Amino acid sequence: MTSDPLMPILQAAARVLLSRPGMAGQEHDAERFATERRQLIIDALAKVPGLRSRIRDGLELRRDDVDLQAVCALVLSADDDVVRAGLRLLELLGRQETARQTLRARHHTKVNGLRSKLETEKGRHNHTVAELRSAGNALADAEKRAEELDTQVAALQRRLHDPRVLASNLLSTLQRSPDGTGETSEARDPRNTRTDVQDRPPVVVAAEVAGIAPDSLVAALQAIISPPRNEPESPRVTVSRERRLRVRPLGGATEIGGSCVLIEAGQTRLLVDAGLIPGNPARPPRHIDQALSEPIHAVVITHAHTDHCGYVPALATRLPNLRIIATPETTALMPRMWADSAKLMGQRERLHRRWGSDSEPLYQRDAVEMTAHRCEEVPFGVVRTIGDLTVELFPAGHILGAAGVVVQAGDQRVVITGDISGFRQETVDGYSIPDSAREADLLVMESTCCAEEHDSRETRVKDLVRAVEDVYTAGGRVLIPAFALGRAQELAMIMRARLPHVPVLLDGMAADLTSTFESVTGDRHSPLCIFGGNVNRAERPQHLGLFTSGVVITTSGMLTGGPAVEWAARILPEARSALFLSGYQDEESGGARLLRLVEDRASHLTIDDHGATKEIPLRARIEMMRLSAHADKRGLLDIADEVGARQIMLVHGLPHRQQDFRKILEVRGHRSVATGPWQ
Template identity: 40%
Template sequence: MSQTPAQLLDAMILDAARAAVESPMYAEEQIDVPGFAKVNREKLLDLIACVPTLRAELARKYRDDLADTHPRLVALLGADGAGSVAAAKALRGPRPLRMPRGRTRARVGGGLPSGNGDGQRSPDPAAIRRSERFGRRLAEVRAARDQARAQRDYARTETDRLRRDLEAAEQDRDESLAVSEALRAELAAERARAAKLATDVPAAAAVLRAALLPPPAPASVVDVDIDPREREAEGAVGAAQAAETRVDPRISTALAKTEVTPELLLAILDGVLAPPAQAEQVWVGEPREIVLTPLGGGTHIGGSCMLVSAGDVRLLVDAGMRPRKPMDDAGPEHIDVALTGRIDAIVITHAHNDHAGYVPALTARYPNLPVICTPDTAALLPTMWNDSVRVFERARDDCAQRDEPLAEPPYGQPQVLAAQHRIREVRCGRVVEIADGVTITLFPAGHILGAAGVVVSAGPNRITVTGDVSDLEQASVPGLVVPEVARGSDLLVIESTYCGDHGSNREAEVEKFVRMVAETVGDSAAAGGRVLVPAFALGRAQEVALTLRNRLPDVPVLIDGMAKEIATIYEKQTAGSARPLEIYGDQVSAVRPGDRQQLLRTFRRGVVVTTSGMLTAGPAVTWARSILPDPDAALLIAGYQDEDSPGFELLELAEGDRRGTFALGRDELEVNARVAKFGLSAHADRRGLSSIITDVGARDVMLVHGVASKQRDFADNLTRRGLSVVPTRRWQLTE
């Protein structure tokens, strides 16, 4: 026996005290159990004697100790209720556990006779009945408690299910709104084009010319705005085709009445469409001071904005949002500098939020401000802006739920609609005058669909701003080619996102990605698994989908989230061009609103490409909950991850092939899936940036849109090569 009878009795009473304080009567109180046991010792003895379930529980717990101990302890925990009550009374005395002579081993579960040898009388039957009633009541209370706990657990489970259903419904709603807003923007653009055609003489001339001479195939059209990489392919027009005229019968009848030949009318229309080249204008005005001031995105990434001034002409290149900032302070860091005076125009290099997300706030302040960008960027901007409005609304809802002050968003739906009407599409290569001899010229920059650099000219002085650039060809867009108009600029402002990367093998990264997908999905539905690729909605997701379609044509691919609307825009914008993009079809399809929950259960082999790229929100979180616990699945991260993002934490967990639980939102997930990262960068690395800088041959170079420490190292490298690298701050042309 490991305990003396007295110690064993104290332990039993302490256990009874614990059972008592856990009952509903004391559930809400903070009670010191040992103190409670000491004060209520006699009552706890009665509780043990009166509650059969408690006696049985203690008998099981102390079975080994009861085999060789005092008979009264055995009787206290025995099956006989009367004997238990009698033992409880006997154990109240000053020396209740004095061992009798000739003690024998007692059998657990036995009871005491009515006459127990100590002169104790048999218990009162009424007391026994009261004890039994008390025991039944306690059993009922415990059963009610257990039922309440079960109901609570069920309610929690049901709450989690309803929360996930609500998240899915909100995602479906957001996607439907995105589609609706995209269609509304497309309709507005078509109406604007129709209104413009009503007074567009060149457009009317083009219609008449088409009736006289059907235009050559799209691949043969030569336009001053054409991408220089495509000029050679589109410059061949057959002489026989050019000479052939097929006049519309209605025009033939009209010409016959006026005695005007089709050839004469064709010559007149050609003169309207392509007027004789004017002599090159020579700047004869006063020399203009040209100045560039970075207002955001200089020595950091996000909120990109450059103010370019030429005399009293002021224009902005980009106006982006800063991530992880309060939404009432998320615009370019020093945008107030630009807001002190007039702004003649804003040029958007591409549609990413960190370069264009703040534009509706500016057009709300400057209602007549023209927003200049390429046609592809113009098609993408409404979808991106509308998504930002939904992000602002969710942020306000979160603040309201946490009872925090509600920050004012930079803009809402009306401001987005107004900004759409301010967009002015300009093709690459076309010279556009902003005001008083200050012109801009856009050129293709790679990076994503529609991305462009800009050359700002004021007389003989020129500043070139690249925006985000990629010198390597991607599946979705070709790489940058430096235009002649940019060569020899006074200042080149170039992004430096990956200026610390000394070289990356893009094809090797593509091969790595394709291999990991093939290993996971297998070559049959029976042996296959799923791959989740969280990707940025604009650019990266389409690049991943095109890569999979080209390299793994037998692997099913689903595109989910806002990425699927962007993919549709990619297809529409490039249809009929020299590089049409076919993303959907064959094995690539979009997840329709309302189908996600079913696909989570039924889609067992293939790849899901969806937003958000850092696992912060969106359908990627929903898919990750299903895929991460699956040992046959993989989650492949396709790009940069902020240090405080869930994607970054997941990569850290996966380092060294470690496994464990991962917190994703409110859920704790077991990570059994393969987790890895691959690179499909849309930015030029150090080698590519150096090549572009050398090709432009500018007088001065300014590094922006990068990490300050890496910019300093790259600037030192360029300086050693004899290049003039100026600080990332206000720059003014000096003679």
């Protein structure tokens, strides 16, 4: 039954009344008339049998409309009493229906009010949860920074009680001088225009204060660092000390990652680099066990990237007398990289333990603290004696603190480039080959980009700046996943110098290391100033939604995890925004997978979001904007020409590329040797 069962009859009556001659010539709406003159029509139905008769004759009833048939039987009856009784009954039912509708309306209003309150409370709850999460993230960041500070303090305290490390760092400080001896990265920085530098080397001033000759002071400190051996000579020992250099790559030879080179002469054995092979889990240098069968006296680290230094805490744990030598900048950066590796390995161990599998971490947090305090800072151009070998570091470009190494035994010399580049970057100058490296017996040279010819650095930077400007002008935001050490700081400084009007956020480990960059260079005449101006530290989760236009630089550079994945889930669906990959992408990485999806014109990216499959629309602009910090084919050829070594061995590259590059070296008049044992 409808809400007003009389309405069809009232409308039919209205049509009859409006059809009378007195109403002719006027336009009338029967439905409106029935509504406005309802009581008039009801009175007519009760008093005029003829009206009821005409309605009965003109009203068409459907057979299935039982309710209307019942109403008609009452209201259109020929018996006036039946009609009046029927009308009273229907009016009563109508009032009851109206009351029910009023109650339903009130109930609906109340329900809507409760729903609105519920939504408001949900919003407040979500806001509270977001604030708690933000506070939790801030607390986690504070705890992480506190742990890093604890590590640095603990390392400093231990150094203060370690005469060898104290002597080494003191000697490094004294040997930094304005005349080129112990040339610092500050002295090489073209932005440094300081002219009021003290003319006399610090070692000379210190020796005068001590009342001894400079050479005697250096010799005394060197004796503390590396005490002379007093064992009696024998014919056998004399033969073993012919100091013929022997070189053997133990990792990162025909692959990228896990770099490690063993160098031996006489009774001394040292490693140049001890890095991790990237992956899940991270692995030690591929053949490191070949070196550990005999004593290792020192490890020289070329730079702080994990694939070159990440295994050092594991070595230091196994070898309590191991000397760890690196530039001051690398020494400051390594503990942060080690701490991150220890954290990731610990997380994997807990996850594997939950699933009943074994995954023993290579080292833990306490090993990081212990290793950090044993590092010896050696500036560029300073010679260190390690048993039967001497070691000298020289600037290699690449990232802050990166060094190449000259190792000498007798009249033999081996030069190891580490990762190297010759072009000027925002955070570091290019390589500088010292005289001690020229015409060496062997050049061990990285070959990461030996098959590539890059555009000029300035061209690549301009392309990136133009692309970012286009996205920002259109009202979008740009996500640049970047390696936390080196690449992120380089990108931030490019944005600050070239696009000062564009807001920039640094997130994740990239932001933490940026603070270290600033502190490490803080005592220079031209310190690196990265934060400030338009560059700030990101605060999640607020910035995920509130930062709607600008640039986000964050880890991981290969989109394998970290904040970059969280940002990508927000930015990839935005048609006006962009994601620019800035560096090498491993074949199995998230970044490489994303590039393949773009090539296949896929519409969505599928990710695992805490155990649930999530589809992310791919509407943003996605491109590769490489800013490699490695020398390309031409750059490597220039290095080979400048060193002029008797032989060249290629490491840190892919075998098929190395094979082709060896042919080019041969054409240029260089003699290359196979990647493997050399003497």
